[in-house]
Amino acid sequence: MTIxxxxxxxxxxxxxxxxxxxxxxxxxxxxxxxxxxxEENNYVPNAMAQTMRTxxxxxxxxxxxxxxxESFAQIMAGIADEVEKINYTVILGxxxxxxxxxxxxxxxxxxxxxxxxxxxxxYMTPHLKTTLEKCSIPIVVTGxxxxxxxxxxxxxxxxxxxxxxxxxxxxxxIAFIGAPSIDRAAGKxxxxxxxxxxxxxxxxxxxxIAYESDFTxxxxxxxxxxxxxxxxxxxGVICATDRMAHGAMLAIREAGKNxxxxxxxTGVGDSWGDKISSPQLTTVQLYYKKCGQTAVxxxxxxxxxxxxxxxxxxxxxxxxxxERGSV
Amino acid sequence: MTIxxxxxxxxxxxxxxxxxxxxxxxxxxxxxxxxxxxEENNYVPNAMAQTMRTxxxxxxxxxxxxxxxESFAQIMAGIADEVEKINYTVILGxxxxxxxxxxxxxxxxxxxxxxxxxxxxxYMTPHLKTTLEKCSIPIVVTGxxxxxxxxxxxxxxxxxxxxxxxxxxxxxxIAFIGAPSIDRAAGKxxxxxxxxxxxxxxxxxxxxIAYESDFTxxxxxxxxxxxxxxxxxxxGVICATDRMAHGAMLAIREAGKNxxxxxxxTGVGDSWGDKISSPQLTTVQLYYKKCGQTAVxxxxxxxxxxxxxxxxxxxxxxxxxxERGSV
DNA sequence: AACTAAAGTGTAATCGTTTTCAATTTAAAT
DNA sequence: ATTTAAATTGAAAACGATTACACTTTAGTT
Numbered sequence: 001m002t003i004x005x006x007x008x009x010x011x012x013x014x015x016x017x018x019x020x021x022x023x024x025x026x027x028x029x030x031x032x033x034x035x036x037x038x039e040e041n042n043y044v045p046n047a048m049a050q051t052m053r054t055x056x057x058x059x060x061x062x063x064x065x066x067x068x069x070e071s072f073a074q075i076m077a078g079i080a081d082e083v084e085k086i087n088y089t090v091i092l093g094x095x096x097x098x099x100x101x102x103x104x105x106x107x108x109x110x111x112x113x114x115x116x117x118x119x120x121x122x123y124m125t126p127h128l129k130t131t132l133e134k135c136s137i138p139i140v141v142t143g144x145x146x147x148x149x150x151x152x153x154x155x156x157x158x159x160x161x162x163x164x165x166x167x168x169x170x171x172x173x174i175a176f177i178g179a180p181s182i183d184r185a186a187g188k189x190x191x192x193x194x195x196x197x198x199x200x201x202x203x204x205x206x207x208x209i210a211y212e213s214d215f216t217x218x219x220x221x222x223x224x225x226x227x228x229x230x231x232x233x234x235x236g237v238i239c240a241t242d243r244m245a246h247g248a249m250l251a252i253r254e255a256g257k258n259x260x261x262x263x264x265x266t267g268v269g270d271s272w273g274d275k276i277s278s279p280q281l282t283t284v285q286l287y288y289k290k291c292g293q294t295a296v297x298x299x300x301x302x303x304x305x306x307x308x309x310x311x312x313x314x315x316x317x318x319x320x321x322x323e324r325g326s327v
Numbered sequence: 328m329t330i331x332x333x334x335x336x337x338x339x340x341x342x343x344x345x346x347x348x349x350x351x352x353x354x355x356x357x358x359x360x361x362x363x364x365x366e367e368n369n370y371v372p373n374a375m376a377q378t379m380r381t382x383x384x385x386x387x388x389x390x391x392x393x394x395x396x397e398s399f400a401q402i403m404a405g406i407a408d409e410v411e412k413i414n415y416t417v418i419l420g421x422x423x424x425x426x427x428x429x430x431x432x433x434x435x436x437x438x439x440x441x442x443x444x445x446x447x448x449x450y451m452t453p454h455l456k457t458t459l460e461k462c463s464i465p466i467v468v469t470g471x472x473x474x475x476x477x478x479x480x481x482x483x484x485x486x487x488x489x490x491x492x493x494x495x496x497x498x499x500x501i502a503f504i505g506a507p508s509i510d511r512a513a514g515k516x517x518x519x520x521x522x523x524x525x526x527x528x529x530x531x532x533x534x535x536i537a538y539e540s541d542f543t544x545x546x547x548x549x550x551x552x553x554x555x556x557x558x559x560x561x562x563g564v565i566c567a568t569d570r571m572a573h574g575a576m577l578a579i580r581e582a583g584k585n586x587x588x589x590x591x592x593t594g595v596g597d598s599w600g601d602k603i604s605s606p607q608l609t610t611v612q613l614y615y616k617k618c619g620q621t622a623v624x625x626x627x628x629x630x631x632x633x634x635x636x637x638x639x640x641x642x643x644x645x646x647x648x649x650e651r652g653s654v
Numbered sequence: 655a656a657c658t659a660a661a662g663t664g665t666a667a668t669c670g671t672t673t674t675c676a677a678t679t680t681a682a683a684t
Numbered sequence: 685a686t687t688t689a690a691a692t693t694g695a696a697a698a699c700g701a702t703t704a705c706a707c708t709t710t711a712g713t714t
Binding site: 049052 | 371373374375376378379384386389393394395396397400401403404407408411416417418419420421423438439440544570573574576577580599600602603604605616
Binding site: 339340341342343346351352353354357376378379380381382 | 690691692693694695698699700701
């Protein structure tokens with residue numbers, strides 16, 4: 001069933017049928033007859049042919065490191081939501097945290113005529129930078145704040161600043177379990193937030209007991225064991241992610257200490273696990289879903305060519321501190 | 328940069344260049360010159376034009392109810408893995424648990440020339456049945472076992488049978504928090520597994536205290552409160568999913584009872600939360616990732632037309648019982 | 655009534671490939 | 685040296701839409 005068949009059945013030209021779908025001057029008389037035939041035959045124009053002719057695919061490429069992470073999955077959910085509203089389709093690329101794959105997907109997606117790309121959870125490298133610069137279709141980055149690239153990101157620093165201040169109300173000897181510092185947002189900025197709060201409280205940031213771990217429960221667990229062994233005085237642990245926090249809680253409990261009586265602890269993310277641990281975890285809620293939705297909206301603007309090309313858009317998302325029992 | 332340009336530069340016909348990419352008789356001489364030109368210009372054939380001409384898109388459609396669920400995300404991860412290996416691309420459709428959207432996506436994907444479809448986590452309805460029958464491209468269903476539809480599913484019944492037997496070693500008065508029975512796999516089959524173990528132990532299945540809940544932590548929590556109120560003797564709770572189990576644990580703890588001394592509890596899924604609750608949750612591990620991978624492989628066979636059309640393929644996945652502290 | 659602008663219409667070119675078909679070249683067999 | 689079969693080749697016709705262009709009709713002015 002092609003546009004030709006419909007045209008023939010309706011007794012009009014293919015141009016008329018095309019105009020029926022895409023707008024263009026068309027008499028009511030023809031509009032009606034075409035509508036009738038189209039509905040009777042349940043005809044839908046062939047998407048591939050349209051893409052081929054127009055150069056627009058109706059597809060938005062989404063590049064994500066992993067799907068089995070609560071935060072990415074939530075952002076994806078937000079993206080899917082919003083993409084559907086503008087009647088586009090999501091094309092997925094999973095990089096498995098491999099930098100080459102990220103670049104491969106960007107190039108691939110450009111070639112297969114995606115109308116836009118959303119790039120999630122990555123860090124900048126020279127190669128990525130040139131790829132981004134070369135890329136001819138709009139790209140939005142989430143979770144990070146890259147110079148010159150439209151992005152939607154969290155206020156990591158302020159969030160950590162706030163939660164650290166909360167911790168400092170009752171605690172003095174703080175340890176920090178951070179994310180890899182190559183990750184500007186989750187690594188560097190979160191640590192800076194902690195340090196800022198510390199300094200403001202008159203504590204030299206040099207004295208902060210800071211470790212870097214790897215986002216996992218096990219990583220948090222092992223790191224906490226180290227801390228417990230060599231820093232007996234620690235009475236508050238700030239973690240850059242919930243999972244690491246939960247790993248740390250395991251280690252603390254294993255050491256026979258009570259949370260929060262002996263040691264307080266905080267995370268970031270507001271995962272569902274936070275509600276089922278005992279005590280429940282005090283954490284900062286980041287608006288993941290909103291992040292995905294916003295990314296699509298931003299991209300949509302770019303795709304429509306709305307935004308002034310000089311005005312690179314950035315959106316910084318808010319956050320909430322969720323106080324539970326762990327502090 | 329089109330095939331025409333390449334042909335001109337190489338001094339051959341477009342047919343030759345096409346043969347270079349797709350196989351077809353071609354002299355070594357031409358093959359070399361074409362290769363040279365292609366590499367120099369970094370030329371890649373336009374995917375849309377290929378689809379248009381061949382009717383094959385290189386795309387596999389994946390329809391999923393939600394992304395922000397650990398199990399679906401894991402299956403997706405497995406799918407993405409495997410799809411990449413066969414050099415296909417994933418097109419995503421999120422139904423938000425809406426039946427109409429499911430059908431909409433199936434039809435849409437058929438029209439936009441997906442080469443295959445994977446349909447996740449759904450239940451059968453008459454409308455879905457006819458849609459499936461009408462659909463001209465291969466479809467694989469995961470997590471459910473539908474008659475006449477190729478599917479990859481878990482051995483839900485045996486899994487529940489096993490974990491119930493484990494529970495029965497030390498407990499007598501069992502309650503069951505189930506999933507909606509409209510869901511054949513997670514609802515009906517899991518309950519049947521529990522019942523089978525009960526009967527085998529000489530307990531009338533009619534006496535099973537069985538409730539239906541909704542997959543959520545809150546659902547588990549509320550249901551458990553009801554049980555605690557009206558069935559004081561219950562000393563073992565079997566839950567159809569981890570999240571409901573965690574909700575139930577909250578309610579049990581809140582009632583001042585100890586797990587597992589007063590009440591034992593089990594879940595299904597082996598979520599990461601199971602390791603951080605106290606006690607850790609005894610559960611059955613389903614191989615989600617493997618499920619996704621298998622679904623792609625099965626689909627791939629179907630797509631290649633390998634499988635005899637009379638021989639509808641089914642794959643039943645194994646499971647493991649993970650014993651932790653909650654029993 | 656005559657003229658003009660606007661709206662409605664169809665033909666045919668086009669997008670970038672693959673593939674059929676017939677023509678040509680090469681190699682093998684007599 | 686012929687004949688026959690096999691391998692190479694390119695021209696041109698698809699695939700299914702959109703759209704520029706030119707033509708016809710309609711409506712609006714004077």
